[in-house]
Amino acid sequence: xxxxxxxxxxxxxxxxxxxxxxxxxxxxxxxxxxxxxxxxxxxxxxxxxxxxxxxxxxxxxxxxxxxxxxxxxxxxxxxxxxxxxxxxxxxxxxxxxxxxxxxxxxxxxxxxxxxxxxxxxxxxxxxxxxxxxxxxxxxxxxxxxxxxxxxxxxxxxxxxxxxxxxxxxxxxxxxxxxxxxxxxxxxxxxxxxxxxxxxxxxxxxxxxxxxxxxxxxxx
Numbered sequence: 163x164x165x166x167x168x169x170x171x172x173x174x175x176x177x178x179x180x181x182x183x184x185x186x187x188x189x190x191x192x193x194x195x196x197x198x199x200x201x202x203x204x205x206x207x208x209x210x211x212x213x214x215x216x217x218x219x220x221x222x223x224x225x226x227x228x229x230x231x232x233x234x235x236x237x238x239x240x241x242x243x244x245x246x247x248x249x250x251x252x253x254x255x256x257x258x259x260x261x262x263x264x265x266x267x268x269x270x271x272x273x274x275x276x277x278x279x280x281x282x283x284x285x286x287x288x289x290x291x292x293x294x295x296x297x298x299x300x301x302x303x304x305x306x307x308x309x310x311x312x313x314x315x316x317x318x319x320x321x322x323x324x325x326x327x328x329x330x331x332x333x334x335x336x337x338x339x340x341x342x343x344x345x346x347x348x349x350x351x352x353x354x355x356x357x358x359x360x361x362x363x364x365x366x367x368x369x370x371x372x373x374x375x376x377x378x379x380x381x
Contacts, residue, residue: 223337
């Protein structure tokens with residue numbers, strides 16, 4: 163139900179990940195995800211620990227995000243108003259504001275990165291934001307791996323790398339810091355000159371960080 167995947171099902175996203183591992187005959191894997199994908203990776207670790215050798219979560223903590231920064235709260239309010247009004251342009255404007263983050267402008271983002279994320283978002287809006295019988299768009303389902311995810315992090319055994327852009331929103335940076343602090347084998351890496359998509363803005367640095375994490379853990 164996201165990106166280029168098939169339409170959403172009733173299964174939890176973490177269960178879909180395990181179903182994919184089963185189909186590929188992979189017993190254990192290191193899961194790497196950005197934003198919603200990072201939350202799904204953490205959920206899979208919590209719900210199916212025997213299938214996860216490690217997690218790299220970018221710009222996120224768990225699937226129970228904590229937002230307190232007025233900048234983010236205002237954007238989410240704009241997003242909800244756009245959904246309620248069926249205003250695709252306003253929906254996109256709110257979504258794309260997370261690309262530069264609160265400390266930069268669009269001009270600070272590589273145009274190729276901006277265009278790639280915008281194309282991804284338009285595709286998701288077109289294919290996965292369902293219009294209900296009342297004509298109001300229904301956002302994609304975001305099932306989680308359960309409750310009390312933050313408290314359950316204290317008991318995970320696998321190593322977790324939290325990666326976050328240095329100019330991402332304050333809430334996203336705080337959640338990444340909290341994730342790394344709570345996990346027994348947690349590590350935090352902040353990538354300079356990147357916001358919510360460090361893998362796209364600084365791919366060489368991101369890949370090197372992931373590679374070092376895998377090598378250090380023998381993964």
